[in-house]
Amino acid sequence: MRPGHCQAKSRVIGSHVKPYYEDVKCIHKPKNIINDVRKEFGVNISYSKAWRSREKALDMIRGGAEESFQLLPSYLDMLKLKNPGTIAEIESDSESRFKYLFMAIGACLARFRSQMRPVIAVDACFLKGKYLGSLFVATCKDGNNNVYLIAWGVGDSENNASWEWFFTKLRSAIGHEIPDLVFVSDRHKSISKAILTIFPNALHVHCIYHIGQNVKAKFKHENVNALFYKAAKAYRESEFHELFNELERYDPAIDTYLREASFSRWARAYLDGKRFDIMTTNIAECLNAALADTRKLPIQCLMEYIRNMMQQWFYERWGHASKMGGHLTSWAEGQIAKRFALSQYWLSEPIDMYRFNVKDGNSSGIVDLKAKTCTCRVFDFDKLPCGHALAAAHSRNIDPYTLSSAYYQTEALLCAYADPIMPVGSQADWIVPNESASVNLLPPATRRPCGRRKTCRIPSAGEEKMRVKCGRCGQIGHNRQTCSNPISLDKKNEGSSKGARLDHV
Known part of the structure; x- marks a missing residue:
């Protein structure tokens, strides 16, 4: 009957709620512990005791820091x-x-x-x-x-x-x-x-995402962010300058900012293909x-x-790679299939045994199947055949998979995961040299200050927090499932009148 509940110690409660914390991603808050103890034992504990119980349970499972x-x-x-x-x-x-x-x-x-x-x-x-x-x-x-x-x-x-x-x-x-x-x-x-x-x-x-977020934060224009990404991902220099000139029309300061960031650092058109498609x-x-x-x-x-x-x-x-029956990985085959579907009706004009001029309706690309290059530069960067190369290879009955880089082969993927990663086993079975066992490694001096620990990072420039809008009451900050606001009679009548109109129709 005492308010402190001397038998309900934090260690006792911690051993009772320990199963909740065996999964790292499981979230069982102190308020959940308070409700569990109240329902199961009929005892009301304080928030501080519930928090200490949670910490004791975590120490039992993972050990102390x-x-x-x-x-x-x-x-x-x-x-x-x-x-x-x-x-x-x-x-x-x-x-x-x-x-x-x-x-x-x-x-x-x-x-x-x-x-x-x-x-x-x-x-x-x-x-x-x-x-x-x-x-x-x-x-x-x-x-x-x-x-x-x-x-x-x-x-x-x-x-x-x-x-x-x-x-x-x-x-x-x-x-x-x-x-x-x-x-x-x-x-x-x-x-x-x-x-x-x-x-x-x-x-x-x-x-380019971090630079794009800075552009979005510095220059408050509606289309600037989308234009920047198009310019950064452009393969040809002519296409890049066309989009970049359009960016300059919104604000001349954008030109100064992006030039200071150096085109060779973020614009694909100013690189030589070493970056692949990782932007x-x-x-x-x-x-x-x-x-x-x-x-x-x-x-x-x-x-x-x-x-x-x-x-x-x-x-x-x-296991997934061992089930791939093709010469290339499933992702690479999917990319080639998309490009082939677009290029199967393009006109391929041979120049010599390996070079072709492929017309795609809007422009053309000169392909060299031996050097594995194309003037559209998609072939050069991705190391996968572009649409022009696929059209040229189709006209010569050349297997397009032979034009792809060895990095995308199924054999390379199997080799990448061939060696298993072994566990260290139970601590009781460890055979550790005396030199390592005798090391007294202390924690760093930079201990976290007192108070509630921060678990969310500070948003970067231009990064906006997603705002949830309720579909039931229309207010921002919660969703339909957690909505507790009463619905006005006007909305109810409006809904019933809409139903009546639908029945009438």
């Missing part, structure tokens, strides 16, 4: 033992406090060098746990247009030192010389500086979204979650 840092060196040793070729390194400060972490699975590194397009998208997102930090990711695309994680790491924040350390480790992991290597990122100054220092021979281009950092953003709920985990649990996610990806995608 401090214990996770202590366990991290042993975990990484076991990961390298189970997955040969894996690179996992930790850097700490003079007081043995955690500073940086870099991880790259051996199977991912080997297949990136041989089977993937050499275009890497890099990005970072903040962690939501007890200690501050940022998660760095380096990703690319496989031949079936799926996200392929190359490496990831943890640092204190997005600053010059952390990005330079991450790129230094990435360089040693993927190798010093990769021909035609391209990095895609936002316009973060620390990323640009680190790439220029660590990868001086690589091409660094910018995400944004969306592959990295998708990975950040997939890890949105897991970024609140302790660091060792977060690393294990990412490893387990990749283990599932490798198994599922290898």
Whole structure:
């Protein structure tokens, strides 16, 4: 009968609600715990006790944040033992406090060098746990247009030192010389500086989505954003300048802003095809979204979650690739099928054995099947035959799949996921060297301040929060299912009169 309920301790309640938190993506809030305890035991507990019970339940399942840092060196040793070729390194400060972490699975590194397009998208997102930090990711695309994680790491924040350390480790992991290597990122100054220092021979281009959002925020014109994307994605320089001149008519300041951003960094027409069709950092953003709920985990649990996610990806995608009966991946075949449907009635005029002049009704494209180029430049950039090349190949009875890059072949996709990613096993079965077991790795000094933790990121420039409108009452901020507003009699009468009119008709 006492209001404190001394028998309903937070640890007792935490052990009772522990099953709710075994799934990382499950959301069971303190108010849900209050309702559960009231319904099951007839006891009213305070919000603070419910919150403490939730924290105790999470500690029982995942362990504490401090214990996770202590366990991290042993975990990484076991990961390298189970997955040969894996690179996992930790850097700490003079007081043995955690500073940086870099991880790259051996199977991912080997297949990136041989089977993937050499275009890497890099990005970072903040962690939501007890200690501050940022998660760095380096990703690319496989031949079936799926996200392929190359490496990831943890640092204190997005600053010059952390990005330079991450790129230094990435360089040693993927190798010093990769021909035609391209990095895609936002316009973060620390990323640009680190790439220029660590990868001086690589091409660094910018995400057109981030530039487009800045254009949208700076220049308040209705059609500017859509025109910018059309200009950025244009293949021919003539088409690009036509669209860019149209942009200048809206506001001359747009010309100054986009020229300062450098055409060679974002305009496809000013590149030589090394970027392929990867115009944004969306592959990295998708990975950040997939890890949105897991970024609140302790660091060792977060690393294990990412490893387990990749283990599932490798198994599922290898099974999917093994069922592909064609020469190319299903995504590449779909792209070719769309282009062939548009080009099957185009006129192909031979110039010599390999070159053709193909007329598509609006303009023409001169195709060289031997060099795998076309004046429309779609063939040059995508490394998949464009409509002009397909029309020319059809006139010579040439298999269009032989004109595609080896990156899109089914065989390359099978090789990319051939080596499985092994788990580390139960902690009780770990055989860890004494050097790693004796490491006393402390958490970083940058602990999150008191108060409710922020879980939503600050919107970027030009980014608008989606507003939900109720279809029942018409107000903004909720939907039809959660609407509790009364419906006025005028709307009811209006609805009944409409029904009457319909019955009359």
